[in-house]
Structures are given as structure tokens and as C-alpha cells.
Amino acid sequence: MFDVVVIGGGPCGATAAEDLARSGHRVALLDRDGRIKPCGGAIPPRLMADFDIGPEQLLARVTTARMVSPTGRHVDIGIENGFVGMVDRKDFDPFLRARAESAGAIRATGTFLRIERDEDGTRVIYREKASGEERALPTRLVIGADGANSRVGKAEVPGADAIPLVFAYHEIIAAPQADPSFDPARCDVIYDGRISPDFYGWVFPHGDTVSVGMGTEHREADLKAATADLRRATGLAQCETLRKEGAPIPLRPLDRWDNGRDVVLAGDAAGVVAPSSGEGIYYAMVAGRAAASACAACLSTGRASDLKLARRLFMREHKTVFRVLASMQNAYYRSDSRRERFVSLCHDPDVQRLTFEAYMNKKLVRANPLAHLKIGFKNLRHLAGLVPETHT
Template sequence: MTDLDTFDVIVVGGGPAGATAANDLARMGHHVLLLDRGHRIKPCGGAIPPRAIKDFAIPGECLVARITSARMVAPSGKEVDMPIDGGFVGMVDRATFDEWLRNRAADSGAERRKGKFEKYWRDEKGRAVITYKTADGEHVSVAAKAVIGADGANSEVAKQALPDVKKVPLVYAYHEIVKTPVGGLTNYDPTRCDVYYQGKLSPDFYAWIFPHGDTVSIGTGTMIKGFDMRQAVADLRKHVGLDEEHAETLRWEGSPIPLKPLKRWDNGRDVVLAGDASGVVAPASGEGIYYALLGGRLAAEAAAEFLKTADARALATARKRFMKEHGKVFWVLELMQHFWYRNDKRRERFVNICQDKDVQRLTWQSYMHKELVRSNPVAHARIFFKDLAHLLGLVRT
């Protein structure tokens, strides 16, 4: 066992969380292995807020589109536009964006390897050991002082290192990346995200059309097994004139997405989770890229403190810090999804609320800056009473 390659930290998973953690740790001077199985692209609308662009130094060339408004579509077909006043939402294509993040980590000094994680264990020296399988079928073991599990919603690292942590609810997402056709479409705007709150397209979540410059992400999500997501996407594509006859399908992806942070992210010894593995995708909105980037950074900082002090309690600070900053937002969004997405009657009222200018302004401010807006208490009060009126059915849709 003495000939094992040994690292300060092994990061399992090369998505936004894992790549960010590896990059940050390498920049701190630590010896880092970034292990990614490769050939996997997560289904994702690709939206990142300005705060993510700023906090994680995302260059303009990573953005394939800049969104300046959103359109909410009710079950009745009613459309409500929500313009972004003086700002934009960046759009990325995960096929190229994730690879850019991994390359950045490598440029910072992290060692990249491709392989499928198989086993987490500890050797006779008390070291954490990861065994992975290469594309050639070789089984390789490497050791480290700490491990960051960033290997997705069905994290194998979490299953083995934190087997007693209760699983969280999952939404199953599916999307198709299609080529944007040359020529204008009457119901498509390359600077607008369209979100469909219609039970026929998603019985308990939503469907989407998100522009990616030369391509478009068209997808849906649901927690209900057996719902035909492929057919829902086909119906949506036909509705907007982006069906197979008019727009070439370049690729398609499907994957589970968690919608609630796990109760614990570390094993109290040498493992901490990040990204989807820790459950940090926002309920109701399904937003995950910013929270994955942040989760990766917090896991890296927790691991760095553990390396410095040898105190395993440092690993728990990743979750504590995340929940302190975003726990309330996740709680509110979970309540919102539970109530408003339950049936089409409520979805109709939800879209109707989105017409309100106070709701629009505060929604965009909170989304873009990733914090609850406290600067306008009068507006919050107005929204509370308007929302209450909708909940009680006192407002006609």
C-alpha cells in the first residue's frame, strides 16, 4: 500500500461543484486530484446569475446568450412577460462550460484523471482511499487526507461514506438541445427564457425553452415516475415551431436533480459533499449552477481548514455556512413549489401573480444577487397581501 499515489484532496466529480473545489484548492497550493468519469452532460437550462459571473470569475466567452426577460406561460396559454430592468442572466451550454471549469482547475495545478468511482475505504494507515475504474478496465486506487464528493444526485461517495443520511426528493429532468433555425420564429426570442407551468408538460414542476445562442435547450422535469417527458418535450417543440421538421436535434440528456439539501454533508472524518451530491438545487426554480459553484467553494474551504488543523469538525462548516446564507430561500421556494405547482388551477394563479411589478422587481433582484431583498419593506408588505389574496382566491385570474 505504500506505493499509492497520495494527494491532499481527491475531488470526485467534475461538474461545477467539483471543478470549482479542485480549482480553489489547487490555487491554495494543495495537491489535488480531480476525478471525473467523463462523457456525461447534465440536462440543464444553463442559467447563471450575475453574482455567479462575478464571484467565480466566469469570462464572457463562456456565455452563449444573455437573457433580458422571462415569459411565464399559464395552463390557459396566458403569457406574462417579466423583463429584467438594467441587467441580464447569462446562459451557458454545460457541454462546454463544465469542460472550461475542469480545464481551469488543471491550469491552476489540479491533476485531472478520467475514471468511474467505485469504492471509498480507509487503509491501515488511516488514509482515505478511492478506487476507480479507467476506460481500459483497470482498477486504480489513490489515497488522500480528504475527499470531496461532487458526483451528482445519486452520489456513490455519499452512499458509501454517509450511508445513514436520509435521501432527498428528486426531480427527473430531460431536455433536448436543438439547433436554432435560421429565420425568425413568431413565438421565440433569443433573449428570453420561456417557462411553461402546464400540467400536460409537467404535472408537478415546469417545462422550459432556454436560448443558447446557436442552440436551444427545451426540457421538462417531474417527480412523477411514468410521466412521458420525451413526449412532453416533443409537444412543446411542435407548439413553438422547433420540432424535428424545423430544428435539428443535436443531443439529449436526462438525469435526477435533488431539490432539498441533505441534513449532513460530511462523515465526521474525511469526506464532505458538494453540488447535487449535497442536494443544493433550488426548489421551485430548479436553479443549480450558482449553488453548485458556491457549494464547491465552501467544501474546498472546509477541506483546507481540515488539512490545516486536522480537526474533522471543520468539514461540517461547508453546510453550516451554506444554510446560513441560503437556507431561508430554499425553505421559501420549497413551500412555493409545494403549493403553487400542485394543479393547473393554482399554476394559473401563480402566473397571474407574476404580472405584479413589485413581484417582478424583487424576484429579479433576489435571483441576480442571491440574497433576500430587504431594502424595500413597503414593497414586501404589498406582495404579502397580494399573495394572500391569491391564496384565498380573492383575485380573478
């Protein structure tokens, strides 16, 4: 009998399993193994500090972000006194799973099928990868960390089947050699309706490799063709393609994360990907830790209502940031003319400083009230078209 079975071994599930195991609970971590989520791989220094991630996990340190408009204009934003770490999920996720196992979590490899309940208790049923046979994990509680199309969520939590999604696709390619146009310490974010009609494309360096991809909510979009166009436009068409990966990404947190009984969702399954940026690794790990705390409380008190702590803990710290980012996405991503003005706004030093301080610290930083007023006024002028698009 396990105290908790964690379904899904990405950053969220692995973090939840490790936290629970380290606190003395009997935990099973069920993962399909071998699946790699398409992801730019950016992690902020706060993640490294909060979750004890050493610099040896980084493939690159990005010190500049380039924002590219539909007309090809760009602004390079330097990251003062810091960096954005880059990881490859191919290596980062197995590292986190192995760390959870070292902490005491029991690993199980296979595909989740269903949750069964009877007078003998609750069991997670899965198909074991090695044998192909159905196996059971008896448990008191379940954490569903199995991604945006969470089978756990759809079966157990009301509303989990209606979460809006962005469909993301990327290709991992060999980094170009001796190419002066490619900067291995720069992330490129491309706001262009020809690449993505409602989100963005990216070129993120990973040391010897590069992640090139895009996302969109439009199901009819050809993600592979758009990525091929992006590679041609950025001079990366001839680079060797090493991997191709695609997956849905949620657009907003669910209103409810638990079933009021014995299941709580976390990570992509709970919808915790940042609007506007699509950043997910940090928020997934925070949500995993919150779910672990909620389960620990529930196991201690016997109150199923304590599972609600997972969402409460997460939203208490990140709700405001998510709302601001969602407002920005709704304001600027709807057309190329808006995207053009968004890149113009990114030229502003106040916007640059506050944006990266918020990214590094994962909260809306306190600043000179006059700076906030200036940014709000500039934002309104850009949205109203009162500032020329070439304004810098």
C-alpha cells in the same frame, strides 16, 4: 498522497478542485468525462463576478423571462439593468475542469468505485477509462461532487440515499431561423400540468441552439413524450435535434454533508438545487467553494469536525432563500389552478422587481416594507382564489 480527491468534475467539483489547488494543496479531480447534465444553462451576473467567468463563456444574454400558464396566458418580465447569461454544459464544464488543471489539480478520468481504508490510509478506487483497470488515489480527504445519485454519498453519509429527486430531461436543438415567434433573448418557463404535473417545462436560448425540456418528481411520467409535446406547442418540433440528456435533480439540501471522518459532499450530491426554479449551477459552485474551505480547515487543524463547515457556510447565506422558494413551490405547483394563479401573480410589478433583484444578487433584498406587505397580501388573495385568473 493527495490532500483531497474530488470525485465529480461538474461546476461544483471543478470549483472545489481549483480553489484547493490555488491554495497550495495537492488535489486530484476524478471525472468520468463526456457526461453532459441536462441543464437550462442559466447563470446570473453574480456567478460571473464571484467565480471570474468571462463573457466569452456566454452563448446568449437573456433580457426577458416569459411565464406561461396552463391556459396559454403569459407575462413577459423584463430584466431591468441586467441579464441572465446562458451557457451550454457541454462547453462550460470542460472549461472549468481545464481551469482547475491549470491551477495545479491532477486530472484522473474514470468511474468511481469505492473508498478503501486500512492501516496504510485512505484510497479512492476508480476504473480508469483508457485501460479499464482499477486504479487507486491515496488521499487524506474526499469531496463527493458526483451528482444527485451520489455513489460517494450513499456509501459514506447517513441519509444521502433518501434525498427526494426531480427527474429532468431536455433536448438541445438547432435554433429556429427567421421565426418571429422565437426570441433568442427570452427564456420561456411553462407551468402546465400537461407538460409537467408538478414542476415546469422550459425553452432556453443558447445562441445557435436551444434547450427544451421539463422535469417532474413523478417516476411514471414520460419525459420524452412531454418534451415532444412542448416542442410542438412552441413551434420547435421541426428543428434539428442535436443532443438528448436526462438526469435526476435533488429537491432539498441534505441535513448532513459529511461522514464525520474524511468525506464531505457538495453540489447535487448535497442537494443544493434551488426549489421552485431548479437552478443549480451557481449553488453548485458555491457549495464546491464551501467544501474546499472546510477541507482546508480540516487539513490545517486535523479536526474532522471542521468538515461540517461546508454545510454551515452554505446554509448561512442561502437557507432563507431556499425556504422561501420551497414554500412557493409547495403553494403553487400542486395543480393547474394554482399554477394559473401563480402566473397571474407574476404580472405584479412589485413581484417582478423583487424576484429578479433576488435572482441577480442571490439573496432576499431589502426593500420598502410596504412593498413586502403588498406582495404578501396579494399572494394570500391569489392562493385563496379572490383574484380572477385573468387579472393583470
